[in-house]
Amino acid sequence: MDRTDDQHRLTDLTVHVALSGAFEGAYRSGENTTLLPTDSQKNAVYALAAERGPEPVEEFGLALGRHFLAGNPEVECAQVHLVQHAWNRLGERHSFTAAESARRTATVSATRSGASVCAGIDGLMLLNTTGSEFRGFRRDRYTTLPEASDRILASRVRARWVRRSLDGTDWDDEYATARESMTSAFVDTYSTSLQQTLLVMGERVLTDCPDIARVHLSLSNVHHLPALSLYGLQGVVEEKAQRVYVASAQPHGVIEGTVTRNDTDGMAASDPAWTAAEGWPW
Structure with missing residues (x-):
């Protein structure tokens, strides 16, 4: 980088x-x-x-x-x-999305009394090369994570959403808008934690998509570790323009949360397609 x-x-x-x-x-x-x-x-x-x-x-x-x-x-x-x-640039400076990383999803529950749809997206890879920190967290005797004042923030995003109703739905437009809302919120937000970023992303979806009742976000924290310090190579290469990071395969955190409109909580929670989509591994 x-x-x-x-x-x-x-x-x-x-x-x-x-x-x-x-x-x-x-x-x-x-x-x-x-x-x-x-x-x-x-x-x-x-x-x-x-x-x-x-x-x-x-x-x-x-x-x-x-x-x-x-x-x-x-x-x-x-x-x-x-x-x-390949990564596609988002905006003008330091945000990227992995090319062709995302998969559109839908879970449909159809009964004789009606149908419900839980739409979504899987595997949306987003990355900011700066504009993120993680400090001031609780520490105990098992804590080894150092505080970071300037870190790469990379996340694999999984999202699910349900609508107020199925009437008058332009599914393609709503999917495109929801995806753009999550992406732009990730890009625009100076992140002090992935939890904070998740809330901003969910709120942006509800603002830009007035017919969506509830959105659930699952953000996997894809760690990028400085390779030269990680492998003791600081003395080999000093103060170079290129910064080299390793996308770590070590265990990582997954941050999850649901953002709901106040007036639709019961409807969204009882949606059978929503329940099925959240229970399935995909």
């Missing part, structure tokens, strides 16, 4: 490195002197990304291949496979 200008630049890569060569001794007799640990290969990816930048990916791959060949005479072939994940 490049934050040297007001308009941040985000590059998201998955990198696979495969080294082949004269490693027979390691396989046959456990002689490891020719082996470069995979952990060192991983760190080289992070360090070179910070030193020279990860784009264009073809040049970055060439730089990695040459690095592994230069320092390891036993390596006969360094194969680097790179996948660049």
Whole structure:
């Protein structure tokens, strides 16, 4: 990630490195002197990304291949496979959404007396490269999380909503408006917690979609950890323009909440499609 200008630049890569060569001794007799640990290969990816930048990916791959060949005479072939994940810019500066990440959903309950619909969206990936903090939280003897005054806020959003009625519904327009409302609220909000952001997103949906009675939001906190400090590489690359982060697969928090209009609480809560959608894993 490049934050040297007001308009941040985000590059998201998955990198696979495969080294082949004269490693027979390691396989046959456990002689490891020719082996470069995979952990060192991983760190080289992070360090070179910070030193020279990860784009264009073809040049970055060439730089990695040459690095592994230069320092390891036993390596006969360094194969680097790179996948660049597209993010679309939101607004002018530091907000993004993963391209083609979201899936539209609908749960319908039909009985002989009528029907109900719970519409929604799954997997909407949103990311702010700045404009978020998390401080002042309660600590106990098991707390290891450091306070953050400037963090990446990334979330995978799952939302469900029900309407006041099914009359006169333009489903496509309402879906597009609800999605844009959640996205713009995420972008516009200086976040002191994901809980605060969730409430703003839900309120924005109800403001922009007057026929929606209730919206439930589930926001998975996708942690992005500073790679150079995480792997002890601060001394390798100092004060570079490129900031390198790892999207962590470690256990993460999911923040959930429901925002409801005061005059529709009973109707929304008893909606069978709403109940079914909330009980299903998708």
